[in-house]
Amino acid sequence: MIRRTATRLRLARASRRALALLAAAALLAGCVAPIQRQTPQLRRTEHVPTVVVMPIDLELSELTAGGLEEPRADWTDAALKNMRAALEARAEHYRVKLVDYRPDRGTPEEQATSLELQRLHRAVGSAVLAHHYQRALELPTKGEKFDWSLGPAVAAIAQAQGADYALFLYVRDSYVSPGRVALIVVAAVLGTIGIPGGAQVGFASMVDLKTGDIVWFNRLARGSGDLRTPEAAAETVDALVSDALK
Secondary structure, X not given: OHHHHHHHHHHHHHHHHHHHHHHHHHXXXXXXXXXXXXXXXXXXXXXXXXXXXXXXXXXXXXXXXXXXXXXXXXXXXXXHHHHHHHHHHHHHHHOOXXXXXXXOOOOHHHHHHHHHHHHHHHHHHHHHHHHOOOHHHOOOOOOOOOOOEOOXXXXXXXXXXXXXXXXXXXXXXXXXXXHHHHHHHHHHHHOOOOOOOOOEEEEEEEEEOOOOEEEEEEEEEEOOOOOOOHHHHHHHHHHHHOOOOO
């Protein structure tokens, strides 16, 4: 049991590092617009579009003097509340109805499928960062065209949650500890190699629940931003979600 737990932790850390590197590389690429939109706006019939906010894949951590990322549950809980409030404010601006994902809705099969789609989004989002934003890794079958999907299984979310679209968000945010700050200051004074601070990386997808297609995508990779306070979290949500709810 201990070995299995340690393995999961190593895999989780490796996944965070890989996604951070992919997002940073995508940001540095510069030649690809960060926002990819496949439709000018969300479908609007007689009612406003309903968007279900899937459980936000979020983790905040403290970067220790030794460079280790230690997850902080208290920061993460505060960030979840701050992000959800900021999303609601943006939805009101664009006249979009947001609903929270309800895990108790739908059949057991639909509930299980929805959880699998959460994991699938992380994998597909990582693939988008690697193969769409980095021209050197461009897939021959896609070229420059943005053509990504979570597949028809998203119908399980539409039926269980009563929504037109699903908004998926993945965010990892780290902040330096006092010890890390002291180390950075000392390194700067001595003129030694620069020591990196915290970073905010992530991506967001708007998925059409009729087709499974990702109709909007954006990525975030920067050394600034703070999700622990409402005002700063609103700025991050604006940067990440941008015009997804348009």
